Amino acid sequence: MTRMGLLLLALPLMAVGAESRDTKVINDRADVLSAGRWIYNDFPKGLAEARKTGKPLLVVLRCVP
Amino acid sequence: MACAGFDGQVVRHDTRIEDLLKKFVCVRLVQANDLDLTLFQFDYDLTFAAFFMNADRTIYGRFGSRSEQKNAEKDISLEGFGKALAAALELHKAYPMNKAILAGKQPLPVAMKRPEEYATLAGKYKPTIDYEGKPAASCMHCHQVREAERRSYRSDNKPIPDQSLYPWPMPAVIGLTLDPKEKAKVAAVAAGSAAAQAGFQVGDEVATLNRQPIISMGDVQWVLHNAAGPSTLDAVVLRRGKTANLQITLPKDWRVKSDIAWRATTWDLRRMALGGLVLKHNPGTNMALRVDYVGQYDEHALGKRSGFKKDDVIVKVDNEERPMTESELLRLLLQNKFKGDKVPFTVTRGEEKVELTLPMQ
Numbered sequence: 001m002t003r004m005g006l007l008l009l010a011l012p013l014m015a016v017g018a019e020s021r022d023t024k025v026i027n028d029r030a031d032v033l034s035a036g037r038w039i040y041n042d043f044p045k046g047l048a049e050a051r052k053t054g055k056p057l058l059v060v061l062r063c064v065p
Numbered sequence: 066m067a068c069a070g071f072d073g074q075v076v077r078h079d080t081r082i083e084d085l086l087k088k089f090v091c092v093r094l095v096q097a098n099d100l101d102l103t104l105f106q107f108d109y110d111l112t113f114a115a116f117f118m119n120a121d122r123t124i125y126g127r128f129g130s131r132s133e134q135k136n137a138e139k140d141i142s143l144e145g146f147g148k149a150l151a152a153a154l155e156l157h158k159a160y161p162m163n164k165a166i167l168a169g170k171q172p173l174p175v176a177m178k179r180p181e182e183y184a185t186l187a188g189k190y191k192p193t194i195d196y197e198g199k200p201a202a203s204c205m206h207c208h209q210v211r212e213a214e215r216r217s218y219r220s221d222n223k224p225i226p227d228q229s230l231y232p233w234p235m236p237a238v239i240g241l242t243l244d245p246k247e248k249a250k251v252a253a254v255a256a257g258s259a260a261a262q263a264g265f266q267v268g269d270e271v272a273t274l275n276r277q278p279i280i281s282m283g284d285v286q287w288v289l290h291n292a293a294g295p296s297t298l299d300a301v302v303l304r305r306g307k308t309a310n311l312q313i314t315l316p317k318d319w320r321v322k323s324d325i326a327w328r329a330t331t332w333d334l335r336r337m338a339l340g341g342l343v344l345k346h347n348p349g350t351n352m353a354l355r356v357d358y359v360g361q362y363d364e365h366a367l368g369k370r371s372g373f374k375k376d377d378v379i380v381k382v383d384n385e386e387r388p389m390t391e392s393e394l395l396r397l398l399l400q401n402k403f404k405g406d407k408v409p410f411t412v413t414r415g416e417e418k419v420e421l422t423l424p425m426q
Contacts, residue, residue, distance in 0.1 A: 039092045053090060057089060058090070061095075061114045063207055
């Protein structure tokens with residue numbers, strides 16, 4: 001089978017995989033924001049909050065997809 | 066998604082660390098797009114990393130360690146994370162009186178202030194994730210930062226330095242096994258290692274390393290990542306209620322013992338130097354690297370196009386026949402051979418000996 005043929009066969013699977021990774025990224029933001037415990041993807045906002053409250057910062061870097 | 070269990074516990078404020086987390090302003094960053102590399106210097110192969118810091122950007126400590134591909138949470142635990150959080154709070158209480166002892170934990174000057182300044186990443190990503198369009202595709206991964214750094218050396222025909230090839234060495238490289246459920250407590254000391262020669266004992270708690278207060282295994286790795294070879298590191302350990310001063314002597318090529326096979330970024334090194342081959346080391350007195358996988362597409366298929374087959378055993382590379390691991394062979398090639406060089410390989414295939422030539426990329 002040609003490489004193009006293999007690609008055509010794999011396209012539906014690739015689409016599912018891509019959708020899954022997109023969904024993970026979208027759901028992570030939705031889940032974390034709804035819980036209200038984390039400042040999401042906004043480091044300057046975290047710095048400002050730490051200055052205001054006197055608390056230290058915990059910054060988690062997370063690779064989601 | 067590696068570390069999903071651990072990350073979930075942290076993000077949901079697991080009851081075992083909830084009270085500690087309430088004392089922090091918690092920030093979650095899920096993209097390397099526009100990441101401030103002058104501040105966030107960590108092991109970019111990690112899928113979970115944490116910083117404890119002051120609002121003035123002074124870093125109290127780092128958290129996050131990994132040494133395996135499949136068992137991604139082997140070197141971390143919620144217990145260890147909790148102890149690091151508690152220790153960071155103590156450093157915060159004492160701040161700024163303790164600013165001097167934190168100096169060594171602060172970020173070092175970097176070549177690029179943002180990932181997008183690297184040529185291979187320039188213009189490819191917007192500063193934020195495109196949640197309305199293609200969220201995953203628009204998200205730059207942290208490991209791409211290390212890859213971009215190495216590609217810049219490669220495109221300039223420069224050797225990739227050891228610090229970039231073997232980043233964030235695990236303490237095991239110097240003979241120390243630390244308990245992931247503690248801050249930095251010694252669980253084992255390898256006989257004959259640099260740690261053994263320094264006098265480390267099982268049960269020792271690493272209090273300071275290179276005069277930096279240590280609150281996690283990640284902090285130990287920060288010191289090791291920036292340690293030259295040869296060099297010496299001063300350590301203070303707590304041992305049965307007393308302190309002991311130790312000195313670790315690091316030989317010239319100490320970090321070469323690191324196994325980088327698990328790292329996502331090693332995939333790109335294999336493209337450059339091995340044409341996409343993945344090798345497994347057969348211990349012995351001579352080189353014996355078995356081809357475990359042959360890449361199939363594009364630049365990762367150059368090994369295949371050059372005639373390599375799965376289960377070939379590489380016994381000689383450019384007149385080099387010493388036994389070595391895949392990580393060591395990558396170093397040999399990436400520091401001595403450059404794009405376009407054609408390197409002779411000798412492989413055994415069953416009873417047959419085959420001579421092949423692999424172009425470098």
